[in-house]
Amino acid sequence: xxxxxxxxxxxxxxxxxxxxxxxxxxxxxxxxxxxxxxxxxxxxxxxxxxxxxxxxxxxxxxxxxxxxxxxx
Amino acid sequence: xxxxxxxxxxxxxxxxxxxxxxxxxxxxxxxxxxxxxxxxxxxxxxxxxxxxxxxxxxxxxxxxxxxxxxxxxxxxxxxxxxxxxxxxxxxxxxxxxxxxxxxxxxxxxxxxxxxxxxxxxxxxxxxxxxxxxxxxxxxxxxxxxxxxxxxxxxxxxxxxxxxxxxxxxxxxxxxxxxxxxxxxxxxxxxxxxxxxxxxxxxxxxxxxxxxxxxxxxxxxxxxxxxxxxxxxxxxxxxxxxxxxxxxxxxxxxxxxxxxxxxxxxxxxxxxxxxxxxxxxxxxxxxxxxxxxxxxxxxxxxxxxxxxxxxxxxxxxxxxxxxxxxxxxxxxxxxxxxxxxxxxxxxxxxxxxxxxxxxxxxxxxxxxxxxxxxxxxxxxxxxxxxxxxxxxxxxxxxxxxxxxxxxxxxxxxxxxxxxxxxxxxxxxxxxxxxxxxxxxxxxxxxxxxxxxxxxxxxxxxxxxxxxxxxxxxxxxxxxxxxxxxxxxxxxxxxxxxxxxxxxxxxxxxxxxxxxxxxxxxxxxxxxxxxxxxxxxxxxxxxxxxxxxxxxxxxxxxxxxxxxxxxxxxxxxxxxxxxxxxxxxxxxxxxxxxxxxxxxxxxxxxxxxxxxxxxx
Numbered sequence: 001x002x003x004x005x006x007x008x009x010x011x012x013x014x015x016x017x018x019x020x021x022x023x024x025x026x027x028x029x030x031x032x033x034x035x036x037x038x039x040x041x042x043x044x045x046x047x048x049x050x051x052x053x054x055x056x057x058x059x060x061x062x063x064x065x066x067x068x069x070x071x072x
Numbered sequence: 073x074x075x076x077x078x079x080x081x082x083x084x085x086x087x088x089x090x091x092x093x094x095x096x097x098x099x100x101x102x103x104x105x106x107x108x109x110x111x112x113x114x115x116x117x118x119x120x121x122x123x124x125x126x127x128x129x130x131x132x133x134x135x136x137x138x139x140x141x142x143x144x145x146x147x148x149x150x151x152x153x154x155x156x157x158x159x160x161x162x163x164x165x166x167x168x169x170x171x172x173x174x175x176x177x178x179x180x181x182x183x184x185x186x187x188x189x190x191x192x193x194x195x196x197x198x199x200x201x202x203x204x205x206x207x208x209x210x211x212x213x214x215x216x217x218x219x220x221x222x223x224x225x226x227x228x229x230x231x232x233x234x235x236x237x238x239x240x241x242x243x244x245x246x247x248x249x250x251x252x253x254x255x256x257x258x259x260x261x262x263x264x265x266x267x268x269x270x271x272x273x274x275x276x277x278x279x280x281x282x283x284x285x286x287x288x289x290x291x292x293x294x295x296x297x298x299x300x301x302x303x304x305x306x307x308x309x310x311x312x313x314x315x316x317x318x319x320x321x322x323x324x325x326x327x328x329x330x331x332x333x334x335x336x337x338x339x340x341x342x343x344x345x346x347x348x349x350x351x352x353x354x355x356x357x358x359x360x361x362x363x364x365x366x367x368x369x370x371x372x373x374x375x376x377x378x379x380x381x382x383x384x385x386x387x388x389x390x391x392x393x394x395x396x397x398x399x400x401x402x403x404x405x406x407x408x409x410x411x412x413x414x415x416x417x418x419x420x421x422x423x424x425x426x427x428x429x430x431x432x433x434x435x436x437x438x439x440x441x442x443x444x445x446x447x448x449x450x451x452x453x454x455x456x457x458x459x460x461x462x463x464x465x466x467x468x469x470x471x472x473x474x475x476x477x478x479x480x481x482x483x484x485x486x487x488x489x490x491x492x493x494x495x496x497x498x499x500x501x502x503x504x505x506x507x508x509x510x511x512x513x514x515x516x517x518x519x520x521x522x523x524x525x526x527x528x529x530x531x532x533x534x535x536x537x538x539x540x541x542x543x544x545x546x547x548x549x550x551x552x553x554x555x556x557x558x559x560x561x562x563x564x565x566x567x568x569x570x571x572x573x574x575x576x577x578x579x580x581x582x583x584x585x586x587x588x589x590x591x592x593x594x595x596x597x598x599x600x601x602x603x604x605x606x607x608x609x610x611x612x613x614x615x616x617x618x619x620x621x622x623x624x625x626x627x628x629x630x631x632x633x634x635x636x637x638x639x640x641x642x643x644x645x646x647x648x649x650x651x652x653x654x655x656x657x658x659x660x661x662x663x664x665x666x667x668x669x670x671x672x673x674x675x676x677x678x679x680x681x682x683x684x685x686x
Contacts, residue, residue, distance in 0.1 A: 004283075004287065014303055014343060014344060014348045017303055017304075021304070033292075035290070037176070037177060037353055037356045038177075038356070039177075042287055042290045063129050063130075066122070066125050066126075066129075
């Protein structure tokens with residue numbers, strides 16, 4: 001299932017690339033894109049695992065850019 | 073400027089003032105040093121805070137951390153002015169960068185400003201303003217002049233002119249009246265109209281287009297993939313070479329201080345930000361620019377494919393031609409053109425065949441059916457009608473032959489309708505599928521922009537295909553094709569292409585869906601209001617102008633060259649400063665420029681895509 005989330009305070013393009021890389025390695029994620037320009041996270045993942053994935057994704061995002069947040 | 077940007081501007085100014093004061097004060101023991109450190113802390117607070125937090129989280133190769141090491145390093149080796157000034161310069165660069173990014177985000181979102189923010193709905197006889205997503209299917213919404221149409225629907229009351237430019241790029245307003253179907257995102261210009269909604273907001277045209285464009289950046293180009301991969305190795309590589317530069321020569325040549333200084337320069341340049349921002353921004357800008365012109369590109373990868381277009385394959389009907397028949401010539405034998413047309417129109421007035429309709433349309437008036445006393449249709453041949461005192465035969469040459477008339481060969485191509493009255497041949501009407509006004513221009517522009525081969529596919533007869541291909545200067549055509557033939561022909565064309573060029577197919581999106589999805593880039597046109605077409609294609613033309621294809625190719629070429637230019641520029645500046653830094657010729661200043669300065673320049677360059685003209 002494909003879903004789009006808005007992101008807040010995503011300020012560094014390189015960080016967006018790092019987030020993309022880290023989230024893509026999570027289980028159940030078939031494709032992920034973090035767009036620095038449109039400030040959006042587009043994820044295609046297993047529907048059942050999605051809540052879990054998003055929780056982990058939020059953690060990854062925080063780790064890379066502490067002020068950044070995924071608007072769920 | 074945002075609050076954050078203002079805050080950082082204040083801290084930059086304050087720190088700069090302190091730096092100047094410390095510099096003027098000269099060497100007053102601890103006072104000067106503490107002024108320097110204060111100035112440094114004010115300027116660098118944010119950077120230091122972020123750096124500290126990132127170390128705690130185990131993120132070592134982060135630009136804040138590297139800047140912190142570089143400047144603290146400078147302060148430790150008692151280069152106070154340098155440490156503070158570099159931090160200041162870095163912050164200024166960062167501020168510029170954030171303003172530039174904010175600006176480009178804003179101008180791109182303005183390009184795609186089709187999202188309606190409210191709708192006036194009639195509930196219980198009263199008009200209430202609600203958010204568009206609260207409107208249900210089948211409700212009535214009122215659109216006043218100057219307002220955006222919030223949801224797709226059919227006009228049930230009023231008439232108006234509508235500005236469709238946000239969706240189609242067409243500058244001429246469209247007139248609409250009761251019974252016309254209109255799309256969300258149009259702007260009502262003159263009269264008040266009431267619309268019966270046909271879908272919810274999420275499934276309306278405006279929302280769908282926005283979703284498409286916003287998601288477009290998820291399909292990446294090869295250059296974007298290259299940058300991402302490059303960035304992953306670049307930072308660690310530079311950091312380790314910095315380490316090596318600080319240690320190895322110090323052991324060999326001594327004088328460690330000077331080598332550490334050179335190593336710090338490496339750290340400053342280690343962030344690949346300029347590349348990571350500017351390349352996707354270039355493609356995003358191009359997608360924004362295209363959507364303003366009514367061209368939806370569903371991913372930046374298609375920009376790359378379009379820029380390499382070597383073969384362009386057109387479907388004929390509906391793509392190069394209007395797909396509606398019209399009378400292009402009337403040849404008569406003394407009866408008068410108008411009379412000939414009138415007789416044909418009256419004979420055909422009970423038929424709903426496209427040919428009959430085009431004859432009636434050319435006649436211009438409502439054919440007077442009361443003159444018909446008897447009428448009969450000869451299947452596959454035509455119509456025999458008694459009109460007033462005349463017995464009229466109207467049909468193809470077979471019908472004429474059946475009453476013993478030899479039809480003349482006409483020099484014009486097209487479908488011929490012969491007319492005979494009371495056994496006497498009176499003339500014929502030529503009917504053709506009209507070629508679109510900009511079809512020729514489209515072909516010419518495409519060949520100018522480097523397309524080597526143009527092909528036309530059609531289910532129509534050889535003669536018609538030949539005429540259209542000749543008129544438009546299309547390199548080759550294939551006629552009398554069944555829908556399945558089109559797909560296999562395209563397969564063959566794809567096999568024949570050069571390995572570095574792509575095959576683009578343009579069709580109307582409804583009948584050609586399998587062919588569209590097989591091509592490297594499938595373009596569907598006239599997609600406004602057709603979900604199937606939007607689904608199937610990689611690139612969607614909102615109106616039905618084939619010349620938009622030529623613009624899409626031009627825009628893509630330009631975007632690719634800007635992206636390439638940015639990559640080369642950013643990499644060569646960084647490399648140059650790295651070399652100069654290692655040799656001891658480049659200072660911190662130059663290093664900061666190679667980091668943030670290059671980013672700002674690359675962003676500005678990327679934004680040129682927004683201004684590409686047709």
